[in-house]
Amino acid sequence: MLNFEYKNPTKILFGKDQIARLAKEIPTGSKVLMLYGGGSIKTNGIYEQVKTALAGFDLLEFGGIPANPEYEILMDALALIKKEQITFLLAVGGGSVIDGTKFLSSAALYEGSEPWDILAKPIRSEKGIPFGTVLTLPATGSEMNSGAVITRRSTQQKLGMGGPGLFPQFSILDPQVIRSIPEHQIANGITDAFTHVLEQYMTYPAHAILQDRIAESIMQTLIEVAPIIMKDRSDYDAACDFMWSCTMALNGLIQKGVPTDWSVHAIGHELTALHNIDHARTLAIIAPNLYRYKFNNKKEKLAQYAERIWNIRTGSVEEKASAAIEKTESFFHSLNIKTKLSEYTADYKQTAAFAAERLKSRGWIALGERKDITPDDVYKIVEMSY
């Protein structure tokens, strides 16, 4: 096991009707800006619940943060935060609204002239103005971590940021919110969370038995509840397991003491930046092919995953590992998630060159747990995904 530090200060309020407890979590006298997305909260009752819970607070609103939160739109929110001297941010949404809020939390205290530098340089966010979240879509784990991913549409860039100053003060996780989520977003959430576990697991054996077992438990839980929650989003028990699995997949716990990869995400972000494909779907396109391409590096963990997750008990290490990749792809298909780039866009042929060039231009000469995935390898992996 590798050395590690672990601190996660986010308070979780989990369960039915927890939104009503909001007022107690925000310091009295705060000037609050509530941030939300394209309007789903206005039709599913969450907006009303938040407004009722915060009656008595000095409360402003900023809606319209799109999926894959856009820098240009967030800059309008930043101007409002400064003009109104906001002291507390409340994100009400999925990963996009929460990530946008994290950017604003950092940018509001940033002293440089160009907040994009926080992403482009990148600058670690040691501090931010305090914020909390009401999670409406289980998927990213952003509600209990300190990272964010922001898009700049004008330059087709999608970049990450983060730092210890960007943990939410609290996050409210009421699994009842799942009832209004469209089926394809549920599928995205399962796929994103599952791939988060894979990125922190599918490397090489690191004698971290507990981390492996926790990671495997999260994957097993997602596989078990996926068909239930896909069929019936009002199944509260399944909604609880789904929501908590997504949070646990990326709150830092399972990555401690082990090597991590994250190249599926790095490449996937380029597919979203170029073709506007949903984040989770880019992962399903890349992950199976990345595991095929880096097979020798990952075959021991792939074989362990084959045995423990997919119950593949016979065959050589290589045979089990290959079968596990096929099972993973079939799992994504069972969620109606397509795994070929050409199934998402007719304009796919330049994508390999675009992704490889982008990563190179950013100085990312090597990705992966062994830092041996070069831009040329990225080219080949993306080409395999056509």
Ligand code: NZQ
């Ligand atoms: O905008 P509204 O109208 O609210 O609709 C949203 C949006 O269209 C809708 N939605 C959310 N909750 C709903 C709902 N619809 C009905 N009922 C509800 N209860 O769902 C759509 C997608 O929302 P979004 O927030 O974009 O989805 P997700 O949570 O998957 O977030 C994706 C973003 O998070 C980033 C991704 O790159 C992407 O930009 N990620 C953030 C991470 C992090 N901070 O740790 C890690 C992830 O790997 C990921 O990169």
Ligand code: ZN
């Ligand atoms: Zn993700």
